[in-house]
Amino acid sequence: MRKLILPAMIAATAFAGFMGAQIAQSSSEASAQATTPATPDGAKAFGDETVSPNPVVVELFTSQGCSSCPPADMLASRLAKDDSLLVISRPVTYWDRLGWKDTLAREGNTRLQRSYASNGKTGSGVYTPQVIINGGGGAVGSREGDIRSLVRLAKNDAGPIIEANRDESGDVTVTIKGQSRYMAGVSLLALSSSETVQIGRGENGGRKLHYTNVVKNERNLGSWDGSSMRVKLSDEDLDVPGADKYAIIVQRPGAGTIVGAKLLDI
Secondary structure, three states: OOOOOOOOEEOOEEOOOOOOOEEOOOHHHHOOOOOOOOOOOOOOOOOOOOOOOOOEEEEEEEOOOOOOOHHHHHHHHHHOOOOOEEEEEEEOOOOHHHOOOOOOOOHHHHHHHHHHHHOOOOOOOOEEOEEEEOOOOEEEOOOHHHHHHHHHHHOOOOOOEEEEEEOOOOOEEEEEEOOOOOOEEEEEEEEEEEEEEEOOOOOOOOOEEEEEEEEEEEEEEEEEOOOOEEEEEOOOOOOOOOOOEEEEEEEOOOOOOEEEEEEOOO
C-alpha cells in the first residue's frame, strides 16, 4: 500500500520527519511538529531534580492492517526487555476499513492517539506506527534512534512513588506517594504480555505477527492530588480475560504527561 503523508503547516515550518509512516486521518489530525525533541511538560513537576523511580512509558500505536508496522512491533518487543521502560502496544481501529479487522484493536486506543495529536507535541499526529513517550513527544515507531533520544529526555523527570502490596487475605492495595502541584488521573491497565496473530487479508495477509504488552482493558481508579493515595484493587480488576500482567499509569488530564508508572509485581 502506498504510504500516506498528510502535510500540515505549524508555525510556518513543515514537519518532514514522518516520511515512510502511514497517515490515517485528516491533515489537521496528522499535523506534525518541529523535529527537535522537547522536554515533556512534566519535567521537574515534583519539585526535585532526582531521576524518577518510574519506568519511562513507551506507547506504540500500531495496526495489523499497516504494512509499515511489523518492524515497529519487533522493536517494541526488544525495548520491552529493558526494565527502565514500560512498553505498551495500543492497536488502533482506523485501518480496519482496508479489508482486515484488527483482532486486538480497541477504540479507546484510537481515541487516545487522537487526543495526543490534539495536544500538538513533537511528533504528534494520527498515523501508524507511532510511539508516544510518557504522554509527550512522539516518533515513528520503527525509528529506534529517535525513540531512544526521547527516552533519555524523559528519564530526567521526577515522579511519584507507586507501590503495590498483597495482604494476608490476598487483597492488593496500590499506594501512590509524592508531591505535586498538579492533579493527575490514575489508571489500571490490563496487559497481555505476548500475542501472536495470523493475518488473513490486507497488507500483511499471510503473515504471522507478534505483539508485546497489548492493552486488554483500562480502568480509571480516581485522581491523585499530590498527597498519599491508597486504592484497593478488586478480584475482578486483576482477572481480565487475556491479561497476564497489570500496570498503574498516573497521567495528567487531557492525555497529558505521564508522571508515574509501575508494572505491578503481584
